[in-house]
Amino acid sequence: MELQDKYKKLQDYLRDLGSVAVAFSSGVDSTFLLAAAIDTLGKENVMAVTTSSCSFPERELKEAQAFCKERGIRHVITASEELDIDGFRHNPKNRCYLCKHELFEKILAIAGENHLAAVVEGSNMDDNGDYRPGLLAVAELGIKSPLRAAELDKEDIRALSKQMGLPTWDKQSFACLSSRFVYGETISEERLGMVDKAEQLLLDMGFHQVRVRIHGEGQETMARIEVLPQEIALLVEDAKREKIYSYFKEIGFAYVTLDLGGYHMGSMNVGITEKEKQI
Numbered sequence: 001m002e003l004q005d006k007y008k009k010l011q012d013y014l015r016d017l018g019s020v021a022v023a024f025s026s027g028v029d030s031t032f033l034l035a036a037a038i039d040t041l042g043k044e045n046v047m048a049v050t051t052s053s054c055s056f057p058e059r060e061l062k063e064a065q066a067f068c069k070e071r072g073i074r075h076v077i078t079a080s081e082e083l084d085i086d087g088f089r090h091n092p093k094n095r096c097y098l099c100k101h102e103l104f105e106k107i108l109a110i111a112g113e114n115h116l117a118a119v120v121e122g123s124n125m126d127d128n129g130d131y132r133p134g135l136l137a138v139a140e141l142g143i144k145s146p147l148r149a150a151e152l153d154k155e156d157i158r159a160l161s162k163q164m165g166l167p168t169w170d171k172q173s174f175a176c177l178s179s180r181f182v183y184g185e186t187i188s189e190e191r192l193g194m195v196d197k198a199e200q201l202l203l204d205m206g207f208h209q210v211r212v213r214i215h216g217e218g219q220e221t222m223a224r225i226e227v228l229p230q231e232i233a234l235l236v237e238d239a240k241r242e243k244i245y246s247y248f249k250e251i252g253f254a255y256v257t258l259d260l261g262g263y264h265m266g267s268m269n270v271g272i273t274e275k276e277k278q279i
Contacts, residue, residue, distance in 0.1 A: 003159060006151055009150040010150035010152065015041070017120070019115075021046075021049050021114070022046065023049060023122065024050050024075070026063040027174050028154070028157060028173065029124055032147075032161045035161075047073075049077075049078065053080050053081050055082060060174065061077070076110055082099045082102065083187065083188070088187065096132065096134035101140070119143050126153045127148070172203075172209045180214050181213075181214055182214070186217060195212050195214055198247075198248055201243075201244065205244075208228060209263045210226065210263070211225075211263055220255075225244070225256070225257065227263055
């Protein structure tokens with residue numbers, strides 16, 4: 001299917017909904033979905049809803065606020081502290097399901113209060129290939145996934161975003177900070193803060209796509225850095241390597257390592273079995 005045909009299919013889908021609340025994180029996918037909804041339905045029929053929590057970096061929240069303010073888009077920010085969800089801190093394999101269920105229940109309530117017909121979220125066709133328990137919550141709650149319905153993948157979304165002049169067309173992919181933790185290891189405000197600070201340093205140093213995975217606890221806490229394969233040589237240059245190592249130690253990591261495989265989506269899901277993916 002041609003790119004413009006996919007966009008038309010997306011618009012037809014949104015038009016059938018009539019009015020929407022967009023789960024808006026300021027990422028590549030949700031920014032494109034929000035812009036497409038405005039383009040199709042008009043500002044009066046669209047609201048952006050952003051949930052803030054300790055697993056959502058401040059920089060992403062500020063970008064969401066700035067995007068909506070610059071374009072005059074209705075924007076609601078609601079607190080959604082997943083660490084208060086029963087069992088979440090223990091990081092079970094269905095962690096994303098627990099979080100998304102609580103998050104989308106809040107967005108559904110906001111949509112209802114504002115007389116909006118549907119809640120939409122930004123998962124795309126590429127998300128079908130990885131372990132995504134959050135999509136079960138999406139299905140259970142009747143949340144709509146227009147990008148998947150239009151058969152759009154990440155490459156399509158970036159290309160269309162560039163055509164539309166969206167600043168996120170080449171933005172790095174992002175997932176909530178809780179996804180940096182090994183299943184079964186404790187998620188806490190302090191450890192989320194360590195990951196956030198570590199990744200922010202790498203972004204500030206100019207690395208384009210980063211993950212800092214956290215392994216172990218207490219005096220055994222290790223950072224596993226993922227950057228794009230073509231940027232590994234830059235990271236291990238003496239001055240950069242020493243700066244990263246020193247800062248990571250300062251914020252609480254006992255060990256600092258580099259993943260020689262480079263950045264790869266869902267690297268914490270390697271141990272998930274095919275049977276578990278179906279649950």
